[in-house]
Amino acid sequence: MDLLERYLQAIGQSLPPATREDVRNELRANLAAQIDDSAEELGRPLSEPELAALLKAHGRPEVVAARYLPQRYLIGPTLFPFYLLAMRRVLPFVVAIYFIANLIRIAATQNGLGSIAEGLVDSAFQLIPVIFVWLGVMTIIFAIIERTYDKVGKALNLDNWNPSKLPPVKPSGDEKQRSLASRIADLAFHCLWMAYVIEVPRHPFLMFGPAVSFIANLQVTWAPVWHTFYVAFWFLLLIQLGIKIANLFEALGRWRIPLDLTAKLYAIALTGWLASAGTYVIATGPGIDPLQLAISNHWVGLSIAIVLIFMVLDLAVQAWKYLRGHIPLARLAF
């Protein structure tokens, strides 16, 4: 019977003091009766392994004790759908406010493009703990509402809703909605990309890798066309940033793809203008052979032209995919 008492003691450890003895006494009586019945069937007292098997079949002490406790939820089934809904609705605001606040802080406190880029990269990584803290705060708030649901939670009137305020049915041809995670990742990567673009002029290594020391020894520099290109490119990045932030709130609706296509068209026009420039590097000293410089410019121009071809093809494919779903096939046929 020592084993039975040890078992009951283990159960008691997981029970509140108020009911501990009562539950243990009741279980003792029930289990003792069961043990007596088993002994009567066998015609002898139960051996220790047989008693152990009987207790094992009764259940693990912690699990048995848990069944005597009221069912407890951190957030119960009534509130849980609203918890998920609040998460989905508020998360885009948290991300947007975080990035905007950080952009303002970085712009106000950092000097030089390099430190701005570092600040942006840091911000992107610090978003992860910010989201975890926010998730924790939201969970605590909903757990408090759950605990006080009878007094406070019912005042929220969660059952009161109006079917006529539901959004209109989307046309069946609409593109699949992108997930929130995908939209956040898109914005975060775009910020990293912007940071990279800021950083490249200060650290050409990021673009040329180990070849940067070789290039530094050549008596050449970038042609003025790149400065104009850089400013125009930044304009494109800022437009795309706006699109991605708006997309985070699903604010663009059916305009998302047309806006993306327009931004791509702008990028093509910009690249086309760059491809037509002809001069990309200029000599800074007498040690450069003009013929070699001309050949270098030719190859840079050719590379940009190849990139341009791929960009045009990409735009054509994306535009076709979009138009295919929006214009009846008969109107596209020649």
Place this chain on the structure above:
Amino acid sequence: MDSSLNSTTDSQIFDSLRLELRRGCLIVAVLAQLRAEHYGYTLRKALADQGLAIEESTLYPLLRRLETQQLLTSQWREEDKRNKRFYKLSPQGETILAQLLAEWNTINESLHKILNHPE
């Protein structure tokens, strides 16, 4: 391979649905059985003898919950030199049992109608 996986899934689905189906019925059975006084172990045996086996870890806490809901009354009494807690249906429990049985009969009749007239 696929058929064994399917049969495992089917078995899991059946077990889960069976559990749901039994959950409500067990409460009715426990209330009905406790029209006569029992303590935990004899109640379990009585239910098992009538083909409704129920695990101790489910039954004993259920008795407590039903008592908290005032559907059962209980008292400690000595029997066979052991103190035991005896449960019995309370007057409120009798009313609720009658309502539950009426509901169960309605469901049963509806189910029979559906099964006999599938269209």
